[in-house]
Amino acid sequence: MDVSKILTKVDEVYSEVIEWRRYLHENPELSFQEVHTANYVYKKLESFGGLDLSRPTETSVLARLKGSKPGRVIALRADMDALPIGEKTGLPFASKNAGVMHACGHDAHTSMLLGAAKLLTEDKENLSGEIVFIFQHAEELPPGGARELVAAGVMEGIDQVVGLHLMATIPFGTIGIRDGAITSASDIFEITVQGKGGHASTPELTVDPVAAGAQIVSGLNHIVARSVGPLDSAVVSVTRFHGGEAFNVIPDTVEIGGSVRVLDNTTRELVKKRISETAEGIARAHGAEVKVEYTYGYNPVVNNAELTKEITNLLETQFTDRNIEWIDPMLGGEDFSAFSEVRPGCYIMIGAGNDQKGITFPHHHPKFDLDEEAMKDGLKFHVLSALTLSETRKGGV
Structure with a gap:
């Protein structure tokens, strides 16, 4: 040559x-x-x-x-x-x-x-x-x-x-x-928190999905720090939080979404499992229901x-x-x-x-x-x- x-x-x-x-x-x-x-x-x-x-x-x-x-x-x-x-x-x-x-x-x-x-x-x-x-x-x-x-x-x-x-x-x-x-793998997750809406002045009569959703976001941000080994690589980023239209109305639902990045399938499955467990546990504690959808992206x-x-x-x-x-x-x-x-x-x-x-x-x-x-x-x-x-x-x- x-x-x-x-x-x-x-x-x-x-x-x-x-x-x-x-x-x-x-x-x-x-x-x-x-x-x-x-x-x-x-x-x-x-x-x-x-x-x-x-x-x-x-x-x-x-x-x-x-x-x-x-x-x-x-x-x-x-x-x-x-x-x-x-x-x-x-x-x-x-x-x-x-x-x-x-x-x-x-x-x-x-x-x-x-x-x-x-x-x-x-x-x-x-x-x-x-x-x-x-x-x-x-x-x-x-x-x-x-x-x-x-x-x-x-x-x-x-x-x-x-x-x-x-x-x-x-x-x-x-x-x-x-x-x-x-x-890395590039997956996405979508979480819907179903509560019970009502007037902002009487939150005790509602099941507030905003409050539950905020704690879910906080919990998701702890997954890597407390569930993934320090020598493994993972990123969980919440990039969407939608809920409510008015200042004086507690909404029925909140939608949360984000991205997961990992380098191996073992960590990938662990993170997927912990996202569901975190969302379900926090929602249940608030008396709300939750739906978690996890979509695999590129490997x-x-x-x-x-x-x-x-x-x-x-x-x-x-x-x-x-x-x-x-x-x-x-x-x-x-x-x-x-x-x-x-x-x-x-x-x-x-x-x-x-x-x-x-x-x-x-x-x-x-x-x-x-x-x-x-x-x-x-x-x-x-x-x-x-x-x-x-x-x-x-x-x-």
């Missing part, structure tokens, strides 16, 4: 990747609605030639590239959807769609994978095995597009799957990796140890000008887990924050942006991981 030749090509296609990213940033689409985005990606891939293209779902795209030599089948994945956020960046290529914004970097993810598809297609004669490019819809909205693609058979015949995320919370020049869980992304070892070696040998760090898990959710649960997977974080450029806002913020220089790292990673991982034949080296 002539790495220097490949890296020269990365520099050559980088300007196009920037152009594609800015176009997609201007034209964001929400989860399960990525019709224009998917068509744009499909047409770009079609223009490269040599790719077997398909549409596993209405708003996703799959491209397959067969090399000239036998080897592994490697999948590279990018997500394409945007978020329901009004953009406030002031960028010249800011969103043209009111209330919709690429506030998590998926525009860059898509563009980098397009660039990798172009470069690898041009270098097909040096490619082993087969590369599958997955342009996935609906990462931001459970149950997520990845699960749909797995159900559609996209992972059949694939040996390994690789993904990445540009992170504005990690400085440019740093690349993060770890084996085991790298993102944790768990990096395969052997594949992570291969990827770490690649990073340390090919990204010598970058800081390669063993990072702590991120407690955000990521539906890449649907892919890595059925095939060995590895997911990495590439730094895209830059204080000097004012790129300091977190993901899902109206002023979110990323250092476009980091897109070169992502493009290079996709290309080199595809070439490196596909070289090893099934059943041996």
